[in-house]
Amino acid sequence: MKLLSWYCLFIALCIPFYGNCQNSSGESATKDTIDDKRVSFIAVPLVFYLPETRLGFGGASNLSLHWKGQDISERPTQFTIGAAYTLNKQLLTYISYNIYLPLETIWFRGELGYYDYVYPYYGMNQNRVEENSNFFSRYPRLKLDVLYQVVDDVFVGLSYRFDDYDITSIDDEQGLFTDVNLAGGITSGIGLAAVVDTRDVINYPSNGMLLDMVFQSNNDIVGATYDYYSLVSSFSKYIPIKGNVLALNFNSTHIFGHAPFYELALYGGGKRSRGYVEGEYRSANSFALQAEYRMRFAKLKRFGAVFFASAGQVFEKAEALNFDNTLPAIGGGIRFLLSVEQNLNLRADVGVGKNGLQFYVTFGEAF
Numbered sequence: 597m598k599l600l601s602w603y604c605l606f607i608a609l610c611i612p613f614y615g616n617c618q619n620s621s622g623e624s625a626t627k628d629t630i631d632d633k634r635v636s637f638i639a640v641p642l643v644f645y646l647p648e649t650r651l652g653f654g655g656a657s658n659l660s661l662h663w664k665g666q667d668i669s670e671r672p673t674q675f676t677i678g679a680a681y682t683l684n685k686q687l688l689t690y691i692s693y694n695i696y697l698p699l700e701t702i703w704f705r706g707e708l709g710y711y712d713y714v715y716p717y718y719g720m721n722q723n724r725v726e727e728n729s730n731f732f733s734r735y736p737r738l739k740l741d742v743l744y745q746v747v748d749d750v751f752v753g754l755s756y757r758f759d760d761y762d763i764t765s766i767d768d769e770q771g772l773f774t775d776v777n778l779a780g781g782i783t784s785g786i787g788l789a790a791v792v793d794t795r796d797v798i799n800y801p802s803n804g805m806l807l808d809m810v811f812q813s814n815n816d817i818v819g820a821t822y823d824y825y826s827l828v829s830s831f832s833k834y835i836p837i838k839g840n841v842l843a844l845n846f847n848s849t850h851i852f853g854h855a856p857f858y859e860l861a862l863y864g865g866g867k868r869s870r871g872y873v874e875g876e877y878r879s880a881n882s883f884a885l886q887a888e889y890r891m892r893f894a895k896l897k898r899f900g901a902v903f904f905a906s907a908g909q910v911f912e913k914a915e916a917l918n919f920d921n922t923l924p925a926i927g928g929g930i931r932f933l934l935s936v937e938q939n940l941n942l943r944a945d946v947g948v949g950k951n952g953l954q955f956y957v958t959f960g961e962a963f
Contacts, residue, residue: 634662636935638959640942642680649714654680654688658959660799660938666698671798672938676959687712690737703751703791706739712764719772720857721879721912722921724951730767731778733858735759741789741810755789755810758782761858776857781821783859785812799960800890800939801834802841806963814855824853832963841890845963848883855880861910863923864949866956867963869906871925871947873954877910884908884923886963892931900931900941904962925949929956 639657656678662668673696679689690709697703712734718724736759743753761780766773789810795801809829814820830847847868849861861882864872869884888904907924911917929945945956 633668633937636660636938636940638934638940649682649686650684652680652682652686654678656959658940660935660940663698670698670700671696686714700745703743703745705741705743707737709737711735711737715858716873716875717772718876721910721916722877724877725770725772727770729770729772731763731773732765733761733763733780735761743789743791749792749794751791751793753789755787755812757785757812761856781856782819783814784818784820785814785826786818787812795834797939800941802836803834805834806830806832822854822856822859824851824855824859826851826855830963840892843888843890843961843963845886846883849881851880863908863910866958869908869923869925869949870904870927870945870956870962871906871949871954872923872951876951877923879910880912882908882910888962898933900933901928902931902945903928904947923950
């Protein structure tokens with residue numbers, strides 16, 4: 597399994613490298629139009645294996661562009677498209693998007709997707725068990741934020757999310773779902789979003805900060821099955837250090853009300869607290885602190901490396917906060933620069949949490 601993972605990583609690295617080399621030469625590239633620099637497209641194959649999925653395969657791509665007449669210094673519009681299918685007949689398809697109108701007056705961001713997949717369940721709060729159960733779910737997803745730039749680098753607007761969640765089956769030899777509501781239902785949340793973004797570069801910032809907050813209300817007025825509120829926030833700061841970057845992040849999720857277990861605050865994953873399976877810990881509240889040191893090699897300009905560490909907790913109520921419940925992780929990874937124009941990396945990370953190793957291969961930085 598490990599050999600297959602590294603082999604697939606090698607393919608994912610080499611194929612985009614070959615594609616970029618064909619037109620990265622300044623001598624061979626034509627200069628008759630500036631539009632060539634306005635569009636960047638990357639595509640890579642994906643192959644993976646998990647006991648719950650068997651062999652899986654698919655692909656992912658990223659399209660980054662500036663509209664005709666838009667200043668090249670403005671934030672680029674980006675679309676990330678992915679699809680995967682497994683031999684257990686599981687399907688994941690999604691399109692995530694960030695669309696900036698000229699002058700960045702309006703910003704549309706969100707996701708369209710359809711998922712038919714398996715997710716692990718280890719229990720609630722700090723009561724993690726060694727042998728997890730699994731639940732198989734199928735749902736379409738729509739996420740949309742419409743943000744207006746009120747002053748330079750400050751955006752506010754409306755946020756909406758829709759999932760129609762159907763739990764199709766469970767694998768529960770451990771009996772973890774005995775007291776869990778498995779009915780599924782509709783998530784329909786509407787609320788407010790606010791973003792302050794002073795980053796110098798979107799995909800690989802070396803200076804500035806990003807504050808992102810989304811508050812949503814789920815209730816029957818907007819078609820939700822369950823009544824609850826959610827507050828998701830993230831703050832990142834980027835500090836240049838002798839050509840490298842120190843990136844810091846704090847993120848938190850808070851759920852108020854009667855949310856289903858699959859909508860609770862999750863700990864872990866490829867963006868928050870690498871080293872833990874996403875959902876390995878879940879509760880009404882979670883937070884994490886992350887630090888990452890990012891380097892690019894002088895002689896191998898397309899390659900770089902990172903080292904990271906994180907710590908955080910999940911808790912149902914504030915009185916459950918305890919230093920002994922801290923979930924630490926450390927790790928590192930390699931970077932391959934897919935697009936010089938857009939500063940977009942392919943990243944491969946290994947995170948070590950208190951329960952073992954986790955591997956991640958995807959586009960862009962964790963935060």
